[in-house]
Amino acid sequence: MSDNVSHALAGAGGGIISMAVTYPLITVNTRLQVQRKKDSTSYAGNMDALRKILSTEGIAGLFSGLESALFGAAVTNGVYYYFFEAVKAAFERASKRKNMSTVESMVSGAVAGAMTCIITNPIWVVNTRLTVKQKNLDNEQEETPTTVQAFAEIIKEDGVLALWQGIIPALILVINPIIQYTAFEQLKNKVERFRKLGSLDFFVLGAISKLAATSITYPYILLKSRMQLKQSKNEGERYDSLVDGLRKVIAQEGIAGLYKGIESKLLQSVLTASFLFMSKEALFSYAVKLLILLGARRSLASAK
Numbered sequence: 001m002s003d004n005v006s007h008a009l010a011g012a013g014g015g016i017i018s019m020a021v022t023y024p025l026i027t028v029n030t031r032l033q034v035q036r037k038k039d040s041t042s043y044a045g046n047m048d049a050l051r052k053i054l055s056t057e058g059i060a061g062l063f064s065g066l067e068s069a070l071f072g073a074a075v076t077n078g079v080y081y082y083f084f085e086a087v088k089a090a091f092e093r094a095s096k097r098k099n100m101s102t103v104e105s106m107v108s109g110a111v112a113g114a115m116t117c118i119i120t121n122p123i124w125v126v127n128t129r130l131t132v133k134q135k136n137l138d139n140e141q142e143e144t145p146t147t148v149q150a151f152a153e154i155i156k157e158d159g160v161l162a163l164w165q166g167i168i169p170a171l172i173l174v175i176n177p178i179i180q181y182t183a184f185e186q187l188k189n190k191v192e193r194f195r196k197l198g199s200l201d202f203f204v205l206g207a208i209s210k211l212a213a214t215s216i217t218y219p220y221i222l223l224k225s226r227m228q229l230k231q232s233k234n235e236g237e238r239y240d241s242l243v244d245g246l247r248k249v250i251a252q253e254g255i256a257g258l259y260k261g262i263e264s265k266l267l268q269s270v271l272t273a274s275f276l277f278m279s280k281e282a283l284f285s286y287a288v289k290l291l292i293l294l295g296a297r298r299s300l301a302s303a304k
Helices: 003-034 046-057 057-061 066-095 101-130 145-158 159-162 167-172 175-192 199-228 241-251 255-257 264-292
Strands: none
Touching: 003 046, 003 066, 003 101, 003 199, 003 264, 046 057, 046 066, 057 241, 066 101, 066 145, 066 264, 101 145, 101 159, 101 175, 101 199, 101 241, 145 159, 167 199, 167 241, 175 199, 199 241, 199 255, 199 264
8 A cells, every 4th residue: 555545644643633732723713704793792803702702602612613623634634645645656656756846746736635625625614613603601501513413404404515615715725735735845855955854844844834825825715714604695794606705805894804813823824734744744654554554554674
């Protein structure tokens, strides 16, 4: 069995770790992204959102939808790394070079990103709706729906196709991991010319590459989150398409509306990518050993 399965398993494990560590930032950021009206319950900013969530929902409020997020992170990163490494291996066999060119990195990222987006969009639609669902501490009888319940509710009320709401901006956002992984691969190749990379190197390179990707694509991230919500029957609040959503955000909230919550998103994205790259590299050898133990992969010694 090829290394792309090992990379997929390591990526899934790294995705779970990085998601668990940074999830409170995701909750704050998502709620700021989908907030449109200003009233007494609105969040004035990142710290205000954090304070209000803690005071009205407790610590648990910062982890709304964590179950679906961990599952989504595992599947997303597993699928992404599987296809990325598969395409990467094909390029390396064809070119007989050890490292990919910038164009090859971008193509690998595009293929992996598109496949990941199509396969995992239903998970993130469910997660977005669970994350923004607010629970009041005073109402002890109120129960937060499970991932399965939320999944069934979406299909019942909005139909199966609702699970792919926001797929267009999500597909456009394939450019995000393209930028991220291309920057990471190229920076890694340059550093490896001089020395072997350690865990701290992967942490820093992951941070730099994700910072660049998120800064460039944030307006689409915001629109994707809003389009994944249950759409309002009010014409002024409903986004019929990506262009329609872009037009309405600018008209109602100004250009600044496209960057709501960007501070927490940048911090979360950078930390997530850093922990992901660092933990994924650390877990890769364990994934290889696991596959050898299960008989799904030959050891290097027996392969010779």
